[in-house]
Amino acid sequence: MAYRETPRMRERKAATRQRILAVTHERVATGGFRNASVAGIAGDAGVAIGSVYRHFDGKSELFAELFRNATQREVQRVAEALEQPGSRQQALQEALRVFAQRALRAPNLAWALIAEPVDPLVDEERLRYREAYARHFQSALEQGIANGEFAPQNPRLASAALVGAIAESLVGPLSPAAADLSQDAASQLIEDIVQFCLHAVQPLGG
Amino acid sequence: MAYRETPRMRERKAATRQRILAVTHERVATGGFRNASVAGIAGDAGVAIGSVYRHFDGKSELFAELFRNATQREVQRVAEALEQPGSRQQALQEALRVFAQRALRAPNLAWALIAEPVDPLVDEERLRYREAYARHFQSALEQGIANGEFAPQNPRLASAALVGAIAESLVGPLSPAAADLSQDAASQLIEDIVQFCLHAVQPLGG
DNA sequence: GAATAAATTGAATCATTATTCACTCTTTAG
DNA sequence: CTAAAGAGTGAATAATGATTCAATTTATTC
Known part of the structure; x- marks a missing residue:
């Protein structure tokens, strides 16, 4: 040998x-x-x-592994924000901010992870990714609904809707390219989005 | 001759x-x-x-024309709902319902129109399509904000967020396939989505 | 019916990309 | 240094799918 x-x-x-x-x-x-x-x-x-x-083993496997790495980081950040003890509203606000900030900083990546059709192996990973998000957002929403911080609502649907609202606002063609935004404009956009999302789940009383 | x-x-x-x-x-x-x-x-x-x-002239042109036809119909329906006189809340509610219903009835088409990457010619049309939606939703929101029916907010962003929330809730992989939904379940889903969206733009007072 | 022009056809071509594999180059153990 | 085995290479292959165009068919006019 x-x-x-x-x-x-x-x-x-x-x-x-x-x-x-x-x-x-x-x-x-x-x-x-x-x-x-x-x-x-x-x-x-x-x-x-x-x-x-x-x-x-092939392009699909490479993509799938890349996807797993990239999304793990994203979900991790959001999960950390949601795991803060205390007010569910504040935790959700922070998580939404983190999500939006990261998506805005890398809009093409965000779009690729959230929506771009690639191939079945990646789709499988994406399902897991979305489910991971859904689990975290959903449980925060459920806690908040239980303690009266959020309005009664379908938490599964609301969680999907929040992700969709952010994704579309940030990466949809309506929004100016992220690269063109000044630091201030970017912050303002994020705050607007977070406000919209929080407002959507809050009880009507405030 | x-x-x-x-x-x-x-x-x-x-x-x-x-x-x-x-x-x-x-x-x-x-x-x-x-x-x-x-x-x-x-x-x-x-x-x-x-x-x-x-x-x-080619596949792109065929797609672009098809896209134009298909979206024109969609936008038209939503615009009609929004053009009803009277309460902006009710008009918006009806428009959201129409949007959601149509998307749910043909989720693959909805996805193709809203998000599927195709080619630059279609992307151009898509931009117009989204702008058309934005214009309609936005002006309804502006009117509603002005008369106090909606909370003060960034109407352009809110309009994008509404579209995103519906799209994600309906066509995202989290949602069960539309074909599998019973009539009742489908109606319920649509009502939940409409409620979420309305809630998102309403003033906190109700 | 014959001549003409347009319409129709689909096999051949072109373009793009993933994947393979026979070959070469490096690393290691003795 | 040499032999063995793995690592690295990239031209060739394969698969897919859009586009072309020479040949054929069909419609029209006189």
């Missing part, structure tokens, strides 16, 4: 794998999954096309 | 053109623009592939 995988090689391979994921992220964040061809990714990562297939 | 276009032929051509548009609509309503290949369209319409190109 002669060749055996060493820690050195294992690390190097892991680094390449990471690099491929990183440049894919870059491409998706710039122009969506459509913009992420295998040839382009390989080029950006400085490896041959075939090498991408050495690290991933 | 010998051949000259006669009314008979003109009609026949127009009929074929219409048939192509109709089967394209059918396909888009079933599985989105992705499902509408030129070969499939030609087959459905009972003409050769090449004939599609006799009636349309």
Whole structure:
């Protein structure tokens, strides 16, 4: 026998794998999954096309893993905001702000994660992603409804509607490109959105 | 000279053109623009592939025209509801209901019109479509804000958020497939959505 | 019926991308 | 240094789907 995988090689391979994921992220964040061809990714990562297939079983698997990584981070941030003890209104407000801020900072990425059609493997991940959001928002809404901080309503639907309202406001073609917004205008937009969403779930009494 | 276009032929051509548009609509309503290949369209319409190109300059133009037709109808319905005189709340409620009902009845079409990425020509039309919606919703909101029926808010943003909330609630993967809903469940879903949206724009006092 | 012009056809072509695989290059162990 | 085994390569292949166009058919006029 002669060749055996060493820690050195294992690390190097892991680094390449990471690099491929990183440049894919870059491409998706710039122009969506459509913009992420295998040839382009390989080029950006400085490896041959075939090498991408050495690290991933195929484009779908690469995309699915990327999606999982990216969304995990997003959901994590929102979940943290919602897990703050105390007023459900304040927790929801903060979570919405986090969601909106992150989406506004990377609108193409947000769109790719929320809505862009890609392929069945990614769709599966997306389902999990949405369910994760729904779980968090929904439970905060349920708690708030129970303690009177929010109006009685269908929490599952409201959670979807909140996500939709934010997504459309931020990434829909109606909104000016995020890049063109001044810092102030961006903050104002986020505050408007958060206000709209909070208002939507609050009891009519205030 | 010998051949000259006669009314008979003109009609026949127009009929074929219409048939192509109709089967394209059918396909888009079933599985989105992705499902509408030129070969499939030609087959459905009972003409050769090449004939599609006799009636349309290309797939993009065919799609753009189809999109224009389909959205015109949608916007028209919503606009009619909003143009009812009297309470802005009631008008908005009715318009939201119409929007939601139509989207729920043809969720794939709704998704194709609202969000599916297709090509730049369609994107242009989509921009107009959204602007048309925005104009109508926005002006109703502005009137309602002015007369105190709605809470003071950014009407442009609220209009986008309303569209997003409905779209996500209805066509997002969280919602069960529309086909599986009983008549009652569908009505309930629509009422919940309308309630959410109305609540979002109402003054806190009620 | 013959001549003409337009309409129709669909196989061939072009374009785009994912995927493969025979080959070369590197790394490792002895 | 050499042999073995894995890693890396990228031209070739495969799959999909839009578009073209030479040949054919059909409609019209005289």
